[in-house]
Amino acid sequence: MTDSSVFYRSRKSYPVAVRAEGVYVFDDRGQRYLDGSSGALVANIGHGRTAVADAMAAQARRLAFVHGSQFSSDVLEEYASRLAGFLKLPGFRFWAVSGGSEATESAIKLARQYHAERGDLERYRVVTRRPSYHGASLGALAASGMGARRELYTPLMNESAWPKLSKPNPELSGEADAERLRTLLEELGPQTVAAFMAEPVVGASDAALAPSPGYHARIAEICREYGVLFIADEVMSGMGRCGAPLAVQLHGPVTPDIVVLGKGLAAGYAPLAGLMASPTVHDTVMNGSGAFKHGFTYAGHPVSVAAGLSVLDTVQNENLVEAARERGTQLLAGLRTLRSRHPQVLEARGHGLLLGLILGDPATGEACAGPGLAERVALAARTRGLLTYPGTGAVDGTRGDHLLLGPPLSIRPAEIEELLAALDGALSDTGG
Template structure:
């Protein structure tokens, strides 16, 4: 059966008015309908409905790590659907594909993170982590340990609890789970350092955290959740040694550490998981999604330590949590094929070299007058635009400076993600050196043109 889909740009955008798009100005879309219809993709490129080929500079949305249209993953999904299209992992039921993927993730994850609960999004993975820890502490006779420490600048998802763990700017005008989450200082040295050395700033961050713990009472705090590198909060890399010190402080106060690797896992920073290999700390839980299947199927994982699992699986424990599609056969098949492809082609190892080239190329844009900071690591980069480099004053938000640059980029063949006065690049991990040079040239030309117009 062939699906009857709209084909022309006009037809697509006419039907698209029925779609409520995510993280969009819905009123603006209603007024001018400025949308891009993507109709095809292969490798590092996507094609829009006008036939323009564009470099996918955002990897779908942080996620198409191995590139588009990889036959290995497509065929694995098709083969799985021919064998077992769907059965849940509820109650006492399981199936081979979810079991095999859980075993593979346990092999790849650091330390004793050997137990895997599947969901279908990063938001669900993070919600699951906190809900499981609430259950864990209740089983230990400490039901009051419910509070969560997060950070300003964080992004942990869009469900009711996940958005509460996200930086408050993303929940402005919306309700969220009140009273559970407390936000610590943003670990952004360039913006928040206030004349301190980086070491002094790190000390200040830890002092702030310790003060918050003692104010709330460690006996009331379940966990700290943090991204190794903040993604949608502006691609913020904490100071060197920060994560290890945070983990040590949490351990001193008997607070669990959740590492949100929804973005940083599966090769984006050159390793399958970045917590221990890149940042030198061992979390109690890792959450992941996006690159787990390279976006070919919706799937997330909440990976638990043996110690946590031992408590929640003890006598008299009912695990009253899960989703219909947890461990979906086709999604699990996509995850297994994606990981196998990454291992075969050594994509994480290659990304250690090409990702550094990408990082160096984009950091070279720092000589432009409106580029205040280029930050991030490997294939995860943010460019912050400023009106004045010395004062770090940003442009009037009404100028939509990031959007202006993104529009110029798209005209020249590159998709980049605007975020206010910041531009984010999170491409596929299979870019060639030549493509990296092209991206750098497009960005330089686009920023220069916007500067001239300003």
């Protein structure tokens, strides 16, 4: 333990970052790290973009803060309309918050209020999947199917309000897989269910697991049939990360009722997250009681929104959605080569630049090969100057140890090769 005054996340040692540029982060000892996970899949346009910093500074000088109960702002008006266009969600309304957990909780509350406005007070349940991760605050954690992060708090959560559907099975057709939601809704009594919320490409809980094509379109149909709102949690998978503006649209047009966004929105330059609400959801509230009964002090903070607008300019001007697709193909091919060289790599998967490696015991095919394999690989990678995002523990049907890989969408082909070489070394260092 150091004599620092900082309350660190854990006892392990943390390098002290002092600057970052492009895909690299530098610490106070001059070590350079290739940001192979964009932090936690956040830094979508890379580090050190002066245009974003300038836009934030100009906004702070012009208008740093107004409260959402008193004002909208010109920057928020422009951003909301640009975002709806980029995401191909015409008529959707943007509700801004500061982080992903606030955003998923806002979506849950909005779904509940939507039904209440229609006089339907029985719909209190939110169905999610196991495993899943929707955030760390208590409501978002209750919605999450991630035992390891929830178990300390279970007495605070009414489990009957948060039923869980099992994870997607990519060996089934998307349609057959999605039909399992119908079965669960029938068991629960669909009249008790407000919403179904899922990550279109799974993030922290199950390394880039994605269902077969057709899954989301059928999920949207089933939800419509039962009057249940479909919430796509795209905090990690959205904003181009998976090679499409939204991962839910990877295999064709699908329109959820609510889309939750975070991380890549302002790409780490400022805290910014939010939700996009369909015209029906928005109008039901506004034509009913007239107000969403919810709000955070910093919602729609002009400096964060200015960062978001400048990040969106960069994503569009530099064609970063297309870049995510191309570089993702390159990186996934390289990860599959690593799987053939390192027996502890059981699977490489994902879409665009949201990719995952499943690690485990080659003899049994079990994904948990002893404590902390993913942590050990991540540490070896860090020693070699590569940052990754490890996840551990075969709980809730996850495949145990995994590494998420998701460099900035602006990464260059040669930097992908550098990432793969460092990971190759780290896998050799840790046993195979």
